[in-house]
Amino acid sequence: MTHTYNISNMTCYGCVAKVKSELLKLGDILSVDLQLQAPQATITMQKHIPTSVLQHAISNAGENYKISEADTSMHHTTTADDTAATTNSYFPIFLIFGYITGVTLLVQAAQGGFHLMQWMSHFMAGFFVVFSFFKLMNLKGFAEGYRTYDVVAKAVPAWGFIYPFVELALGAAFLTSFNPMITNAVTLVVMGVSTIGVVQSLLKKTPFQCACLGTVIKLPLSKVTLFEDLLMVAMSAIMLVLL
The missing domain is CATH 3.30.70.100 (Alpha-Beta Plaits)
Structure with missing residues (x-):
């Protein structure tokens, strides 16, 4: 509209x-x-x-x-088209999660069994590598958007420029099984802090653009964003316990 x-x-x-x-x-x-x-x-x-x-x-x-x-016909009620538009806005992130899940499960199938720790490690590697890719396509745009709701980026604007590289490094660490204890601990802290900003913004009920896929794909900040952050927090916590 x-x-x-x-x-x-x-x-x-x-x-x-x-x-x-x-x-x-x-x-x-x-x-x-x-x-x-x-x-x-x-x-x-x-x-x-x-x-x-x-x-x-x-x-x-x-x-x-x-x-x-400026126009007089702006009194609006929710329609089926609006609901469809909202659903469609989340389609890219659902598709990405589907691809990452499918590929990592295929890797497990090729190895002849399902190993939870290895699958979570591969899933998180795929998550961080793919999401950092979209952020790095427009690093400045991501940093500006991320600063609108992330608690660290608000206080230290440079964090918005550093964060995609942290994600990329975490992706490489999970992929190569680099020191799982340190890798999961860093993930738990980074994603846990990121979750705080998302929760605060959702409680304020003020619409923000989610910066998780950079500026290339526009997504509203929502419970979907909260879910993906909490998923990374949960996986890293589980892996720390099982190590």
């Missing part, structure tokens, strides 16, 4: 860039077309986002920007 809004107090193209950047960080926004002369914003979104949420987002740009509805 596409809606038009009026935005006041934008005085230059730098303002346009800042407002657009903050709006695109919201998980359900697909595109933003901003005009300085009007000034108006045409926003395409997967599902209706309250104007109050949009206002909260652009307030992060650091200026006294105000957003208001």
Whole structure:
């Protein structure tokens, strides 16, 4: 769906860039077309986002920007199309999890049996390598998005640039069985801290774009994000206990 809004107090193209950047960080926004002369914003979104949420987002740009509805037909109720759009937005992450699960189970089948520790190690290797790949495709974009909800990246912005390389290193460590005790302990800490930011954002009920797949694939921050973080926490904890 596409809606038009009026935005006041934008005085230059730098303002346009800042407002657009903050709006695109919201998980359900697909595109933003901003005009300085009007000034108006045409926003395409997967599902209706309250104007109050949009206002909260652009307030992060650091200026006294105000957003208001420009069209009169924006009172919205959830439809079947909206539900389908929300489901479809999670399809990439479900597909990735399916591929990783399938490949790692095939490896187990080729070895003639199922070994839980080895399968979890391979699964986590695939998870970290694939997810770091998407983040590294636009490292700056990921860092900016991750900073909107991660507790460490908020305090230390450089962490957003370092995190994908930590994931890549963990993927390589799991794949090569490098010092399982250290590898799982680091994973438990890193993913546990990451979970804190996700939980805080979900409790605030403010839409954010999930940075788990970088900026290439837009996903709303949701319980799906929480599940994937907790899954890594649980697997690393189980492996530490079984070592």
